[in-house]
Amino acid sequence: MADPISILMTALSPINIGLALLGVLAGTVIGALPGLSATMAIAVLVPFTFVMDPASGLIMLGAIYTGAIYGGAFAAILVNTPGTPSAIATTFDGFPMAKRGDGDLAVTLATIASVVGGLVGAILLMTLSPKLATLALAFQSTEYFWLAILGLTLIATLSQGNVVKGMIGGMFGLFLSMIGVAVIGGDVRFTGGMPSMLGGIDIVAALIGLYCIPVLINMVASAGQHLEPAPARGFRFFEALGIALRDWVNLLRSSVIGTLVGILPGAGGSIASLISYAEARRSSPNAENFGKGEPSGLLATESANNATVGGGFIPTLVLGIPGTPPDAVIMGALMVQGIRTGPALFQSGDGTVYIFMLGLLVATLLMLPTGLIVGRYAFRFIANVPKAMLVPLIAFMTIVGSFAIHANPHDVLVMVVMGLVGWVAARGGYGASPIVLGLVLGQIAEQGFMRAWMIGGARGDFMGQLLLNRPISWGIVALITVTLCLPLLRRKRSEALGTGGQAQVARARADMPGLTGAVLFLFLGLWILLQAQTLSTMAAAFPLAVGAAMVLLSALQMLRSWRGGGEAGLEGANDDATGRGLVLAVTMLGWALIFPHLGMFTTSLLASAILTMTGQFGRPGPRRLLAYGVGILLMVSAFYLLMVRVLNIPMPVGILP
Amino acid sequence: MFGTTKLRYFIAAAGAALTFSGTAAMAYPDGPVNYIIPFNAGGESDITARYQQPYFKELTGQDLIVQYLPGAGGAQAWSGLNNHNGDGMTIMGTNLPHIILQPMLQDPGYQTDDISNVYMFHFTPDALLVRKDSPFETVQDVIDAATQNPGSVIAGGTGTNSANHVANQVFMNETGAMTTYIPYSGTGATESGLLGGEVDVLWGYTTVAARQADAVRMLAVATEERHPLFPDVPTFGELGINMVGGAYRGIAVPASTPEETKQELSDLIGQINADPEFRKRMEDDGYALIDVPYQEIEGFMDDRKAAYQAVSEQLQSQN
Numbered sequence: 001m002a003d004p005i006s007i008l009m010t011a012l013s014p015i016n017i018g019l020a021l022l023g024v025l026a027g028t029v030i031g032a033l034p035g036l037s038a039t040m041a042i043a044v045l046v047p048f049t050f051v052m053d054p055a056s057g058l059i060m061l062g063a064i065y066t067g068a069i070y071g072g073a074f075a076a077i078l079v080n081t082p083g084t085p086s087a088i089a090t091t092f093d094g095f096p097m098a099k100r101g102d103g104d105l106a107v108t109l110a111t112i113a114s115v116v117g118g119l120v121g122a123i124l125l126m127t128l129s130p131k132l133a134t135l136a137l138a139f140q141s142t143e144y145f146w147l148a149i150l151g152l153t154l155i156a157t158l159s160q161g162n163v164v165k166g167m168i169g170g171m172f173g174l175f176l177s178m179i180g181v182a183v184i185g186g187d188v189r190f191t192g193g194m195p196s197m198l199g200g201i202d203i204v205a206a207l208i209g210l211y212c213i214p215v216l217i218n219m220v221a222s223a224g225q226h227l228e229p230a231p232a233r234g235f236r237f238f239e240a241l242g243i244a245l246r247d248w249v250n251l252l253r254s255s256v257i258g259t260l261v262g263i264l265p266g267a268g269g270s271i272a273s274l275i276s277y278a279e280a281r282r283s284s285p286n287a288e289n290f291g292k293g294e295p296s297g298l299l300a301t302e303s304a305n306n307a308t309v310g311g312g313f314i315p316t317l318v319l320g321i322p323g324t325p326p327d328a329v330i331m332g333a334l335m336v337q338g339i340r341t342g343p344a345l346f347q348s349g350d351g352t353v354y355i356f357m358l359g360l361l362v363a364t365l366l367m368l369p370t371g372l373i374v375g376r377y378a379f380r381f382i383a384n385v386p387k388a389m390l391v392p393l394i395a396f397m398t399i400v401g402s403f404a405i406h407a408n409p410h411d412v413l414v415m416v417v418m419g420l421v422g423w424v425a426a427r428g429g430y431g432a433s434p435i436v437l438g439l440v441l442g443q444i445a446e447q448g449f450m451r452a453w454m455i456g457g458a459r460g461d462f463m464g465q466l467l468l469n470r471p472i473s474w475g476i477v478a479l480i481t482v483t484l485c486l487p488l489l490r491r492k493r494s495e496a497l498g499t500g501g502q503a504q505v506a507r508a509r510a511d512m513p514g515l516t517g518a519v520l521f522l523f524l525g526l527w528i529l530l531q532a533q534t535l536s537t538m539a540a541a542f543p544l545a546v547g548a549a550m551v552l553l554s555a556l557q558m559l560r561s562w563r564g565g566g567e568a569g570l571e572g573a574n575d576d577a578t579g580r581g582l583v584l585a586v587t588m589l590g591w592a593l594i595f596p597h598l599g600m601f602t603t604s605l606l607a608s609a610i611l612t613m614t615g616q617f618g619r620p621g622p623r624r625l626l627a628y629g630v631g632i633l634l635m636v637s638a639f640y641l642l643m644v645r646v647l648n649i650p651m652p653v654g655i656l657p
Numbered sequence: 658m659f660g661t662t663k664l665r666y667f668i669a670a671a672g673a674a675l676t677f678s679g680t681a682a683m684a685y686p687d688g689p690v691n692y693i694i695p696f697n698a699g700g701e702s703d704i705t706a707r708y709q710q711p712y713f714k715e716l717t718g719q720d721l722i723v724q725y726l727p728g729a730g731g732a733q734a735w736s737g738l739n740n741h742n743g744d745g746m747t748i749m750g751t752n753l754p755h756i757i758l759q760p761m762l763q764d765p766g767y768q769t770d771d772i773s774n775v776y777m778f779h780f781t782p783d784a785l786l787v788r789k790d791s792p793f794e795t796v797q798d799v800i801d802a803a804t805q806n807p808g809s810v811i812a813g814g815t816g817t818n819s820a821n822h823v824a825n826q827v828f829m830n831e832t833g834a835m836t837t838y839i840p841y842s843g844t845g846a847t848e849s850g851l852l853g854g855e856v857d858v859l860w861g862y863t864t865v866a867a868r869q870a871d872a873v874r875m876l877a878v879a880t881e882e883r884h885p886l887f888p889d890v891p892t893f894g895e896l897g898i899n900m901v902g903g904a905y906r907g908i909a910v911p912a913s914t915p916e917e918t919k920q921e922l923s924d925l926i927g928q929i930n931a932d933p934e935f936r937k938r939m940e941d942d943g944y945a946l947i948d949v950p951y952q953e954i955e956g957f958m959d960d961r962k963a964a965y966q967a968v969s970e971q972l973q974s975q976n
Contacts, residue, residue, distance in 0.1 A: 140855040141850075183842045266842075335707075
């Protein structure tokens with residue numbers, strides 16, 4: 001079994017290639033639907049692989065995994081909703097590209113980047129696994145803390161207009177990440193006495209809400225098309241390939257960053273893509289275009305997140321420590337198949353693991369044709385479907401998707417509330433992305449720091465534990481310093497050249513929305529400080545720091561807003577609060593509250609009908625109305641059946657289905 | 658002649674099929690059963706559920722569908738257990754000490770008695786682990802270091818107020834040693850903490866030692882008798898330390914489930930536990946099988962509650 005020829009033959013057998021294709025296709029579709037994650041897809045399919053040959057089963061699981069990570073890009077690009085945390089940074093440039101009519105190009109770029117990233121990850125997995133696995137062990141609590149801080153420095157980048165507001169948003173995100181039972185200390189924090197909040201705020205639910213609800217509100221606020229209408233131009237494959245080839249340094253660097261971050265258990269695709277995005281922006285000559293539809297940003301994030309697939313398998317297979325949540329499911333499947341991952345695996349001479357690696361490589365290559373075709377249809381569909389249909393469709397996807405995460409109606413409510421909070425905050429100039437960064441990185445930062453503190457305390461050498469004796473941390477801290485200082489240097493230079501003048505045009509008028517927001521955040525900060533008094537030292541340290549920072553920053557921002565220093569002009573801040581937006585908000589909230597009692601199917605039909613009316617501009621003819629009705633019925637039925645029959649997600653028992 | 662033989666076979670087969678389908682339709686379960694694991698995939702709760710899966714299918718002809726509902730150390734799932742339909746089609750994994758300690762220490766949204774356990778099928782015995790190149794060769798080495806220099810030995814484990822945290826506290830109580838306990842989120846993180854040298858010793862389980870093989874050394878195990886997979890590793894009892902325990906795993910149903918169904922489910926899990934192939938598989942991975950069927954659950958839970966009560970008060974006073 002272990003000789004290379006038979007391994008090659010097995011990996012490339014028609015049945016295994018067929019399974020890989022099937023896996024990539026299923027993974028791409030599932031990944032494209034917000035809320036349906038790679039972990040879920042794999043967990044659902046694991047039992048089916050038990051009847052297969054172990055190698056075939058594994059190839060299929062690997063293919064689903066890589067497909068799902070890639071599929072997340074579609075929702076990110078076309079509707080500004082990261083289907084998985086890995087695709088957060090994809091929204092930054094992907095959605096602006098789609099907005100201006102380059103959605104087809106963005107999808108093709110994402111496909112090429114994902115294939116390259118996936119290949120780099122898979123090849124490093126095949127060639128350097130045992131050596132790279134030591135990296136997973138060199139990263140300890142201290143390094144995770146600094147890594148999270150490096151991720152948080154992106155806030156400065158993402159809040160170009162107003163760094164103080166961005167930092168307040170980041171603190172708000174950190175606060176959200178602390179809700180629930182503290183891992184260190186064991187205290188219950190900030191749940192407001194609600195048992196349903198014990199589990200904290202689910203990151204995926206919050207992501208869907210924060211990014212997608214404002215998009216929906218914007219969609220109904222104006223009559224124009226959701227995306228700039230685009231002529232049928234084919235895949236724009238060679239155009240995209242040209243862009244990718246010219247940007248090969250970025251592509252390769254991001255793939256390597258993705259693989260390395262993927263190796264770190266618990267870090268994952270979100271951090272990998274955020275860090276490579278930051279690096280791409282730092283080293284790009286077009287840094288100011290990032291966040292406005294810059295292809296390099298898209299290439300960086302999409303290559304990095306798919307590289308984490310191969311990277312994540314390295315600790316999984318070599319150390320028996322799963323690199324990512326999907327890896328954990330696959331590791332469980334391996335154990336059930338009788339293959340024990342860990343130190344013994346590579347010495348056992350079992351060929352299965354090599355067949356699997358080759359299969360992963362094949363699946364990655366298959367992503368190119370599959371992705372281009374699926375992507376083309378997805379883009380055409382989103383770009384051409386009338387708003388009256390698109391609004392209920394996307395709204396329904398957010399509801400179903402956030403419910404599917406844990407089959408828990410609570411997550412749906414969290415999704416909608418976070419979306420509304422994010423939308424209101426955006427009107428005050430507090431963008432969603434800093435909040436998301438805080439939420440995603442908060443737990444890694446807090447636990448990393450607290451462990452370093454406790455260990456340093458026990459060893460009597462806190463600074464040594466936190467930084468001085470940790471060479472890898474020096475490197476990360478150096479990167480943090482560079483990332484923070486570079487924009488200052490750039491600004492100095494542009495000021496010296498005399499081009500900085502525009503930014504200095506002072507607005508004499510007070511920024512009232514910003515001021516209101518700052519006052520609210522000031523109160524939240526004070527409440528956090530007050531609540532922290534009741535907690536144990538271990539659980540209170542981080543809340544105290546975050547609360548204090550929030551109070552200080554908010555006070556600073558109040559001053560700035562009063563003097564007119566704050567400028568509202570961030571993400572989605574220029575929408576009209578029309579009646580339609582209000583109807584949408586109320587409908588979504590009602591949907592989330594009513595469906596556990598009335599039944600998902602019935603509630604969704606009703607809510608979709610209301611949203612169709614909300615998304616319709618002008619009076620539709622009877623034929624059109626009929627088409628909408630049939631469309632809604634089909635859509636709701638199809639998703640409902642997918643959830644109940646295919647994915648086995650238990651629906652809450654309501655009065656009606 | 659040939660024709661009649663064939664016919665006879667056919668009748669026999671049809672008869673068998675009828676009887677079979679007849680019994681299958683009557684008995685529990687009459688549809689796929691959702692098995693909710695209150696943790697992420699890949700952990701011990703998940704893997705043992707996966708081991709049960711094929712045997713369940715073999716015995717009942719129905720699928721056992723594993724679902725994950727992680728959050729708040731399991732509390733998210735347990736606090737919602739009784740909201741599910743009590744028709745036996747939804748069952749949930751339960752873990753000790755979690756379902757006893759969580760309600761003792763805070764309000765997790767459920768009480769221990771809200772959870773209707775029907776069977777406890779195995780436990781992962783607490784084990785004290787070190788890296789293979791650790792200077793600690795025996796448990797006594799650890800005790801000496803942690804007594805001479807209180808707090809200087811760093812002990813890792815999963816979570817606060819968890820099985821590992823309890824084990825560390827019981828160990829300190831029994832030996833007078835003083836360690837510093839560092840909580841991690843998830844077993845994987847603790848293993849990289851031990852292998853990477855961030856912690857000196859790890860409160861883990863026999864399963865971790867089985868998985869990590871030569872990379873770690875197990876100093877002692879908290880079972881009554883030595884574990885079959887580790888004949889050379891002493892129990893704590895042999896070393897004069899009164900420690901038997903670990904993380905127990907069982908299955909619970911919503912409170913509204915009929916007694917009859919609870920009993921049937923208990924029988925079913927017992928049958929799986931009795932399968933020699935299943936036993937071998939579990940033991941090869943380091944699990945220790947136990948059989949606490951529905952009738953004996955109450956007594957078992959009372960014993961465990963008493964055992965955790967004292968430790969729980971200590972953990973609380975530290976906060």
